[in-house]
Every structure is written in C-alpha cells, then in structure tokens.
Amino acid sequence: MNGKFADFVNKKDKKLLLAVIIAAVAVVTAAAVAAGIFFGRRSEKPATAPTADLAVQLSLLTDVSSSDVMITKYYVYGNHLHLEGEVDGAEYPDFSRMGLILRKDDGSEKEITLDCSRNDFGTVFFRSSEYINGGICLDELAEGDFCVLFKIVDGGRKVYTSAAALYDFEAVNYYTVTKNGENRLVNLGFTAYSTGSGILPCLAIKIEKAALPGDVYDIVLDAGHGSGDSGAVYNGHNESDLTIDYAKALKKELESLGLKVKMTREGNEKNGTMTGSAAYSKGGRVEKACLSGAKYCFSIHFNSISGNKKTTAHGFQIYCPCGSDISFAKSVADNVVKTAGTDYSPQEFSRVAPGVYIRTFGKNGVENSKKIAKSYGYEPYDAIKENTTFYYMIRETGGVATGAYIDGRSREFGFNENESRNSVTGLESYLIEIGYICNETDLANILTNRDAYVQAIAAAIAKELGITAK
Ligand SMILES: [Zn+2]
16 A cells, blocks of 8 residues: 555545545455456456556556545446546645546546536536546547546646445446448456556547447337337327337337347237336346447337327327437437428427437336335335336436336236346437327328338437448
8 A cells, every 4th residue: 555545544534435435446456456346247358457557557656546436326328438427626626627637558647627526515516428428438548458547736736546335236238239241349447556656547439449249239210119018009000009110110210320229129029028027027128129229219109199199189299318428319300300301399398309208207207106016915116216217228228327126026017127237338218209100190101101101210329429421
C-alpha cells in the first residue's frame, strides 16, 4: 500500500470504510489478476494482464492518487458503457469539474466530460451520461488496452485518480455491432494495476479484433404475441400474423445491411411458450433476447382500440425505455411518417415527442402491483417505482439499466424468474406499434405498404449504427 494510505485512514469514518474497501479490493484484485479470474468470464482468450505497452504507460503514472473515486453503478446498455459514482469532496474544496480519462497503451488519452453534482456534505456525484443509453460508445473505441482514470479539477490543480468499484461487478465481454463484416471484442473488468504510484484498483478495457461467435447477434426482433395469443383481431386479421410478417421482412432488410439478426419466434412455436408468464422461462422471448448478446431489441406490435376512439385512433408509435435519450426513437418515427404514408399517433398519454412514447408504471401502477402482490401472497417488488418502464419487453431485457425485476415469486408470472434481471449488460429495447388495425386507412396501408414501413425503420437503425447501405 502506498504512503498516502496512512494519512487517508485518519479522516472521517466514511473515508475509513472507503479506504478499507479499496485496500481489500486492491489486494483481492491483485491476487485475482494473477490468477486470471477477473477477465474473460465467457471469453476464450482471457486478458489477464496489461500488455507490455500499457504496463510501460502505467509505470509512468507517478501522480495518480490511490482512488478517491468509488464507482457505484456500472453497466453496458445497448452499445454504451454507463458509469456512476461518487467522490468524497473533503479533499476538493474548490471542485469545479471532473472528466473520465481513457489512458491507452500508446500513451494517448481521451477525455469524456462527466455530468456532476455536489450535495450539502460536499460529496460529488458523477455519471457518464444522464441517459441510460448514453455515455461511452464501445463501438467507437479503437483497438488497444486502456485503463480508466479520472481527472478532478479543484481550483487551480488537476488531480488524477483511479477508481475502485463499490461492488464486485461482473466482467463484461462485449462484441461490437457488425460493420463491414467485422467485429471487435471489448473486455471490461475491474482489476488492479501496478503503477508508478503503487497498486491501483481500476477499470480496465481491452479491445481486439474478433470473429462474432455463433450465438452472439447484433439485433433481436420480437414479433409480438403468437403461440396461441393472437393479439389484436380485426376483420379476420390477427396481430400475431402481421407481427411475424413484418419482423421477417425487417430481418431481411437488416441482414442486407450486414447485421446479424435473431428472432424470438418464427411463427411455428408451441402454444403458450412465448406469452404471459412463459415469456421469462426457458425459451421464452425475454430469455431468448437476454441470451442473444445483441445490442438492440425491437418488439413489433399493431394497435387496436375499442369504444368511441375506434374511428379516430391511428398512426405510428415507438415506446422507449424510461431514462433514455429519445433521439434515435425520434428518427425512427420521423422516417416512418415521412416515407410510409402514415402519421404520428395523436395519442397524448405517455407521449414525449411526435410518435415517441415513454410509458412508466406511474402512481396507480405501483399501487396496483402492490395489490396484486398482496392478493397472491408475496412481498411486493420494491424494484417497481413510478418511473419504472411499463412494457416488459423493454424493461426485462435491459438488466439493471432498466430495473428488470421478475424474480419468480409471483403466481402471476407463473413462478418464473428472469435470470438476467441483475445483468450489467442489457439490450436497448424499443416497442413499435406500427398502426391501428381497427382503423380502415391504417389497415389498408399496413397490408399494402409493408416494405415502406420496414425500409424506413431499417434506414433509421442503419443511420444510428453508422452503417451505410450497400
Ligand atoms: Zn400487441
């Protein structure tokens, strides 16, 4: 342990606890690195130590403070790495800002500005983005070996510090989205590196070219309903048949862009296997998506409504996860409306932009979920808050990023649990309501203009991922 540690422990109790955790993490991780257990949880080629180049760069770090930064939240959602954490502000009375530094093995640094706030006790809270789908885009990082440092600007001084993790976060093996037939494997893990300032706990990132394994995909398409559940029905048209038809056409379109696509169902699945509580069990649509290694998931649906709104309800909707940057969803909605002969849905409930929606549980939903828990005799899910994402295909495929919670206590969910609910890797998931099959104009357009709809959606996805159409 370096000399700083002795001064460090005499401060406040909170700081002492932090220091003890850091010391423990440093010792355990140093041993773990030696044993090679931190990296490569599912990787064939575990990265157990920094490359010689990074080791040289790390030995040059003589001015790095031994971790004043504690990372409290860490996940990969879609293709972004999201970090949150805190710093005891006592050391930084004139704190002004903080940046995340990616130090590469060639000595270069990339700085990412952090979103920071400070409470009355001086603790600084930071996050890589205010959005769950923002932060550090893993697809945009170059190949190489990186360590994550933080730069704290305090008055006239700049302090470099490494970061420890509050929890034993699992390592992540992330495959980048396929571009020009190529992929990179991004290995993320908390470790301890020997530097010129002593052994420092830090988040390490190793990126190398790699072939996409057979069971890893870019995108999941979930054709809504099926396996005995027809969804909406109107004049002999079943939503479950339309969703399969659209999902298959969209799959073809995305594959022509070089993307690898997994479907949650093909239309030949057994009754009851995909819907309701079975969605979370083995082979259910949630599990299929969660195990796909894909970065995005799109659930395709068609709307219907009864009562007096039946004649006026129409148009396109895309539902986003709560806490997400909606610019991508907005471009999907705009593209569809511009080229597929339809309109934005006039529905105001949950709307955040024309055609773009974020539906959460809200106050009533939370109360309702408590009532259901009581009636079935299990503890209410404390994970359900007013701003918890309502649609399960968005929420349950996102892991910790979206507050997935199905844990198998409930008869309502068939006592099935979502085994990926605590995962630090989540799919960025959207639910698309193409149009209203109970509206004659929408229905005619849906039946005759499918290719325009799917081409508009695929074009927005290509633009988001930086893929140019062939
Ligand atoms: Zn539906």
